[in-house]
Amino acid sequence: MTSETPPLDTTPASPITQRKYRIATEIVTVDNADEHGAASVPIYQTATFKQKSATQMGEYDYSRSGNPTRSHLENHLAKIMGAARAYAVTSGMSALDVITRLVKSGDEIIAGDDLYGGTNRLLSFLAKTQNVKTHHIDTTNSQSIIPHLSVKTRLVLLETPTNPLIKICDIPAIAKLVHASCPNALVVVDNTMMSPYLQKPLELGADISYHSGTKYLSGHHDLMAGVIGCKTDAIGEQIYYVINATGCGLGPFDSWLLIRGVKTLSVRMDRQQANAQRVAQFLEDYGFKVHYPGSRSHPQYELHHKMAKGPGAVLSFETGDVGTSERIVEATKLWGISVSFGCVNSLISMPCRMSHASIPAHIRAERALPEDLIRLCVGIEDVEDLLEDLYAALVSAGALQDQALEEKLNRLALDGRDAVAKRKD
Ligand SMILES: Cc1ncc(COP(=O)(O)O)c(C=O)c1O
Numbered sequence: 346m347t348s349e350t351p352p353l354d355t356t357p358a359s360p361i362t363q364r365k366y367r368i369a370t371e372i373v374t375v376d377n378a379d380e381h382g383a384a385s386v387p388i389y390q391t392a393t394f395k396q397k398s399a400t401q402m403g404e405y406d407y408s409r410s411g412n413p414t415r416s417h418l419e420n421h422l423a424k425i426m427g428a429a430r431a432y433a434v435t436s437g438m439s440a441l442d443v444i445t446r447l448v449k450s451g452d453e454i455i456a457g458d459d460l461y462g463g464t465n466r467l468l469s470f471l472a473k474t475q476n477v478k479t480h481h482i483d484t485t486n487s488q489s490i491i492p493h494l495s496v497k498t499r500l501v502l503l504e505t506p507t508n509p510l511i512k513i514c515d516i517p518a519i520a521k522l523v524h525a526s527c528p529n530a531l532v533v534v535d536n537t538m539m540s541p542y543l544q545k546p547l548e549l550g551a552d553i554s555y556h557s558g559t560k561y562l563s564g565h566h567d568l569m570a571g572v573i574g575c576k577t578d579a580i581g582e583q584i585y586y587v588i589n590a591t592g593c594g595l596g597p598f599d600s601w602l603l604i605r606g607v608k609t610l611s612v613r614m615d616r617q618q619a620n621a622q623r624v625a626q627f628l629e630d631y632g633f634k635v636h637y638p639g640s641r642s643h644p645q646y647e648l649h650h651k652m653a654k655g656p657g658a659v660l661s662f663e664t665g666d667v668g669t670s671e672r673i674v675e676a677t678k679l680w681g682i683s684v685s686f687g688c689v690n691s692l693i694s695m696p697c698r699m700s701h702a703s704i705p706a707h708i709r710a711e712r713a714l715p716e717d718l719i720r721l722c723v724g725i726e727d728v729e730d731l732l733e734d735l736y737a738a739l740v741s742a743g744a745l746q747d748q749a750l751e752e753k754l755n756r757l758a759l760d761g762r763d764a765v766a767k768r769k770d
């Protein structure tokens with residue numbers, strides 16, 4: 346697709362009320378006017394497109410510039426994100442890379458003090474190599490942005506909820522402050538944790554909303570992708586220019602996989618967050634400090650629910666001891682030890698050892714990121730199995746006392762060792 350081609354109108358409406366379909370319907374309804382009536386969007390696995398003549402160019406010429414499978418995905422994403430334009434690129438980091446290319450040497454970025462480790466790494470790289478300074482602030486206090494706003498401010502980069510401390514910021518309030526004093530600044534929201542099903546930053550005042558499509562949008566950890574949604578065509582033009590110039594557009598097969606994955610977003614998310622709610626409650630009942638916007642104890646519970654339709658399925662909790670946390674993570678069986686989130690399978694990780702290990706230890710300490718923090722990404726399994734597995738891990742790690750279960754777990758471990766020894770004999 347060329348930068349001039351407007352997205353297809355993919356906004357069907359209810360025949361009775363004439364209003365836009367509800368988000369769960371929009372998510373699963375991928376328009377596909379295929380000439381053969383293919384039920385699934387075809388994969389245009391091609392680098393080039395033949396032209397009618399030397400002077401008459403078709404809609405597509407080269408897949409770096411545009412590909413019909415990617416266009417289908419992008420039109421669909423624009424619809425569900427409420428974006429004028431949406432673009433699909435090769436990873437979430439690639440999406441942020443494209444966005445930060447709108448920043449020039451001497452400009453400044455304002456970002457949170459709790460944010461994904463890879464984002465922190467890219468911002469540090471820009472500071473070292475491009476003379477682009479980032480001010481890291483506590484985004485939970487909207488006013489804390491004011492002293493840093495200036496003519497140099499080009500991007501204000503927000504996560505809400507943040508990864509991994511699940512802090513919430515007030516998108517409308519911050520966007521208002523930024524737009525009032527810095528007309529050239531763009532408010533950019535990393536909406537990976539929520540997905541457009543739960544939260545639509547562009548409708549809350551953001552100029553750009555982006556996602557790691559690797560996570561909820563695809564849902565199965567079988568692809569890497571990034572998605573950029575733009576509030577206006579003018580911003581979309583700038584973003585498209587960078588994508589075409591740098592060549593990071595998503596390939597046809599991954600575009601197809603992402604179309605397939607996104608169709609089940611609402612059912613996955615409903616189930617995942619229902620499970621997460623139970624897991625958060627379970628941990629709170631045992632006295633752990635839990636970070637989850639579905640918990641009434643979350644300091645910004647009200648604010649989060651003003652902006653989002655649900656709490657999502659990522660939560661973190663503290664045990665008070667790094668060794669205990671390591672033992673818990675290693676004792677789980679159903680919860681896979683893995684970075685990332687948004688997958689249908691449940692995952693457990695220690696951010697300071699894994700996803701946020703690239704943030705130097707002294708900066709993690711300055712930003713009060715607890716070293717013992719455990720992050721849970723809750724999947725679609727039967728929640729009773731998830732709770733039993735977590736309970737057994739907490740007991741076996743010594744975080745909870747249950748002598749009968751401890752003895753049983755020890756017996757099972759010994760039986761297991763005996764069985765292995767017998768097999769070797
Ligand atoms: C909040 C958040 N944003 C962006 C990214 C980057 O996405 P990707 O891994 O697809 O590059 C990640 C994780 O990797 C993330 O957790």
Ligand SMILES: N[C@@H](CCSC[C@H](N)C(=O)O)C(=O)O
Pocket residue numbers: 461463508683684685686699700701703
């Ligand atoms: N080795 C990777 C770690 C990726 S972390 C992925 C995800 N965003 C998460 O929060 O778990 C890296 O250093 O980038």
